[in-house]
Amino acid sequence: MRLQVVSLGELLVEIMREKVDQPLGVAGTFVGPFASGAPAIFIDAVARLGVNCGFIGTVGEDDFGRLIVERLERDGVDTTYIRSLSDYTTGVAFVTYFSDGSRKFIYHLSKAASGKIDKDQVDSDYLSKVKYLHLMGSSLSINEECRKACYEAVRIVKEAGGKISFDPNLRPELLGIEKIREISEPILSSCEVVLPSGEEAKMLAGTKDAEDACQKLLEYGPETVALKRGEKGSWIFTAKDKIEVASFPVKEIDPTGAGDCFDAGFVVGLLREWPLEKVARFANAVGALAVTKKGPMEGAPTLEEVERMVRTRRWSGG
Amino acid sequence: MRLQVVSLGELLVEIMREKVDQPLGVAGTFVGPFASGAPAIFIDAVARLGVNCGFIGTVGEDDFGRLIVERLERDGVDTTYIRSLSDYTTGVAFVTYFSDGSRKFIYHLSKAASGKIDKDQVDSDYLSKVKYLHLMGSSLSINEECRKACYEAVRIVKEAGGKISFDPNLRPELLGIEKIREISEPILSSCEVVLPSGEEAKMLAGTKDAEDACQKLLEYGPETVALKRGEKGSWIFTAKDKIEVASFPVKEIDPTGAGDCFDAGFVVGLLREWPLEKVARFANAVGALAVTKKGPMEGAPTLEEVERMVRTRRWSGG
Numbered sequence: 317m318r319l320q321v322v323s324l325g326e327l328l329v330e331i332m333r334e335k336v337d338q339p340l341g342v343a344g345t346f347v348g349p350f351a352s353g354a355p356a357i358f359i360d361a362v363a364r365l366g367v368n369c370g371f372i373g374t375v376g377e378d379d380f381g382r383l384i385v386e387r388l389e390r391d392g393v394d395t396t397y398i399r400s401l402s403d404y405t406t407g408v409a410f411v412t413y414f415s416d417g418s419r420k421f422i423y424h425l426s427k428a429a430s431g432k433i434d435k436d437q438v439d440s441d442y443l444s445k446v447k448y449l450h451l452m453g454s455s456l457s458i459n460e461e462c463r464k465a466c467y468e469a470v471r472i473v474k475e476a477g478g479k480i481s482f483d484p485n486l487r488p489e490l491l492g493i494e495k496i497r498e499i500s501e502p503i504l505s506s507c508e509v510v511l512p513s514g515e516e517a518k519m520l521a522g523t524k525d526a527e528d529a530c531q532k533l534l535e536y537g538p539e540t541v542a543l544k545r546g547e548k549g550s551w552i553f554t555a556k557d558k559i560e561v562a563s564f565p566v567k568e569i570d571p572t573g574a575g576d577c578f579d580a581g582f583v584v585g586l587l588r589e590w591p592l593e594k595v596a597r598f599a600n601a602v603g604a605l606a607v608t609k610k611g612p613m614e615g616a617p618t619l620e621e622v623e624r625m626v627r628t629r630r631w632s633g634g
Numbered sequence: 635m636r637l638q639v640v641s642l643g644e645l646l647v648e649i650m651r652e653k654v655d656q657p658l659g660v661a662g663t664f665v666g667p668f669a670s671g672a673p674a675i676f677i678d679a680v681a682r683l684g685v686n687c688g689f690i691g692t693v694g695e696d697d698f699g700r701l702i703v704e705r706l707e708r709d710g711v712d713t714t715y716i717r718s719l720s721d722y723t724t725g726v727a728f729v730t731y732f733s734d735g736s737r738k739f740i741y742h743l744s745k746a747a748s749g750k751i752d753k754d755q756v757d758s759d760y761l762s763k764v765k766y767l768h769l770m771g772s773s774l775s776i777n778e779e780c781r782k783a784c785y786e787a788v789r790i791v792k793e794a795g796g797k798i799s800f801d802p803n804l805r806p807e808l809l810g811i812e813k814i815r816e817i818s819e820p821i822l823s824s825c826e827v828v829l830p831s832g833e834e835a836k837m838l839a840g841t842k843d844a845e846d847a848c849q850k851l852l853e854y855g856p857e858t859v860a861l862k863r864g865e866k867g868s869w870i871f872t873a874k875d876k877i878e879v880a881s882f883p884v885k886e887i888d889p890t891g892a893g894d895c896f897d898a899g900f901v902v903g904l905l906r907e908w909p910l911e912k913v914a915r916f917a918n919a920v921g922a923l924a925v926t927k928k929g930p931m932e933g934a935p936t937l938e939e940v941e942r943m944v945r946t947r948r949w950s951g952g
Contacts, residue, residue: 331649331664341697343929346649346664378740379659405742408726422696424723424742611661 319394320587321362322446324372324438324469325355325455325462326430327398328407328423329380330572330612336413340422349380351387352409352612353430354452354485357573361580361602361616362450363392367587370394370446372437372469376429380406387613397437404429411572426459433465443469444476448508448583452576453484453516456499457491463499470506480507481586482538483579484516493519504536509586511542511579527551527558542582542596544575544603552596561596564604564625573612578603581622601625637712638905639680640764642690642756642787643673643773643780644748645716646725646741647698648890648930654731658740667698669705670727670930671748672770672803675891679898679920679934680768681710685905688712688764690755690787694747698724705931715755722747729890744777751783761787762794766826766901770894771802771834774817775809781817788824798825799904800856801897802834811837822854827904829860829897845869845876860900860914862893862921870914879914882922882943891930896921899940919943 329349338344351360355373362369371393375381377400384406385395407430410422425431443449449469456463470480482503486496497520504510504520510533514526521529530541530553541553549563581602585595605617605625617625647667656662669678673689680687689711693699695718702724703713725748728740743749761767767787774781788798800821804814815838822828822838828851832844839847848859848871859871867881899920903913923935923943935943 334663339697341667341701343666343668345652346666348661348664349659350661379657379738380740383659404745405740408742420697422698422723424726424746427722427745428742 319368319370319446321359321367321369321448321450321583322372322443323355323359323450324433324466325452326353326407326425326458327356327373327375327384328353328409328425328430329383331408331410333412336415338412340410340412340420346410349383350611350613351384353407354454354483354576355450356384356388357576357613357616358450358452358483358580359393360388360391360613361577361606362584363388364616364618365580365584365602365622366619367584368394370397370442372397372433372465374398374404374429374432374437375400376404376406377402378406380408381429397439397442399434399437401429401432404432406430431459431462433462435465435468438465438468438472440472443472444478446473446478447587448479448481449473450481450483450579450583451503453486453496453500456503457487457496467502470503474506481509481511481579481583482507483511483575484520485575486516486519488519501536504533504538507538509540509542509582510538511544511582513544513575517541517543540592542599544578546574549600550578550596552592554592559593559596561593561600563600566604566608568607570610570615571607573615574603574606577606577616580616597626598622637686637688637764639677639685639687639766639768639901640690640761641673641677641768642751642784643770644671644725644743644776645674645691645693645702646671646727646743646748647701649726649728651730654733656730658728658730658738664728667701668929668931669702671725672772672801672894673768674702674706675894675931675934676768676770676801676898677711678706678709678931679895679924680902681706682934682936683898683902683920683940684937685902686712688715688760690715690751690783692716692722692747692750692755693718694722694724695720696724698726699747715757715760717752717755719747719750722750724748749777749780751780753783753786756783756786756790758790761790762796764791764796765905766797766799767791768799768801768897768901769821771804771814771818774821775805775814785820788821792824799827799829799897799901800825801829801893802838803893804834804837806837822851822856825856827858827860827900828856829862829900831862831893835859835861858910860917862896864892867918868896868914870910872910877911877914879911879918881918884922884926886925888928888933889925891933892921892924895924895934898934915944916940
């Protein structure tokens, strides 16, 4: 089986507060574990869209790790290069949401199995056949070991003629902005497409306006910048064009993973070699469907669901 | 303030399944975080019994860590030597109970803040004034760093004329039995009192009978072996005597922490220089009261509650 898309990075389970406005430091109820990690949500969504894909990452030899690997396998992700370590525990993210829309996290990540991505896992035979390698800024931020694995994967894929997609997915609370820019630069200048949110674009480019930021990001080298605007849809920038694509109206249950699912739709659209407007519309539909269910991976739609939405629903916003 | 008792070891929060028979690897509800860690439960119980005490351990700079430190401070534990690290996350234990009485855990412990106990924290001025240093087998098992801190603390306290109490609190699932015996030996041969369960005594001594095991443990050097028999009370062994002390009948809500609270009662009784039978009766009452509330530290009783139980309740078992 030839893999078309591979992603690499943190695998973790998410343990979330059952209700809003419950601080993490006070006893209360949680629900979980849910398979998570931005690149894992991405690859699961790619698989559900019917594309052959695989993942490189690490879990602990425990029930949380088994949950993640079984989930990815069930959805069709190749897990040959997911390793399981007996002396590390699977990464965990505790998350709580507040009614003002803010979130708060506690992570066991950089010192957990999630951050132990070994050189041996970045296999040149495995990676040199893929058409797209998708990376996330969050994976670059975990630790030095994980960052090096990302850079090495980029080198192999580029050398073999494959392409890179990059979601900056910045966590300025984990690392300073300057450091984030520095570690993102090698990926930005190697990738085919960047998929930031407005805040991420501004932070990376150091501008006050999201559109200016996207123009500036193009100067790093990517063909395309896909600006994710949430319920307002997406704007696609190339050297020649700006394409504004409206979103699909949905009832939001849980926003987690929406951006990662948008990325999946976008990369799948690029693989199909559709015109950019069609790619973006498809990606908007994948992202919209993702927010309709609780849990980071639960909303990832099937190809059929996305096609039905693209075919039948009116667009909103613009 | 002169501290009478100090303990050293893992600080962590416990996240527990809300209902029985919920495996950890399937989405469901949890409750937590609850301040925990066997030596932390012990020291909290000592403080609630009105004895000046302190703790040496490490948390992460996060809401879980703050919860633990605030809880210990509120109950009167001196937290001068609890440090908070910004680049490590507070340890976490996920636990689920099954209806057959078994438990299953997933830990973020040895690579989390819990395991980062530095030489600087084992302060000779602080420790050389204490009457009892209480150690747990679980702390010896975390990692090399933590183990060395335990040994160094024993050396300081012994040299200054203080005494050591030791709860083997073995986790054979974390380390093999041979290794546990090896790392426990230096503490066994230095301590005044050992407080094992029947299973722990048999495992440490390598015998099939708990009473034989306790006799064998005396040969290592301790004056007293206090065998915890749960709802059947406790048996106290010295070179001369075996004292059988009945338990107090209570309605069990959550057994977590009962053994640690028994230890606290026993050490407090020894500090008071009571006869061993009175010490054991007091410790039985502390342990019994501990199981009447949900959460690892929630049941730790006050001195008044224990005295009321000892005074008014009939004993059960024998």
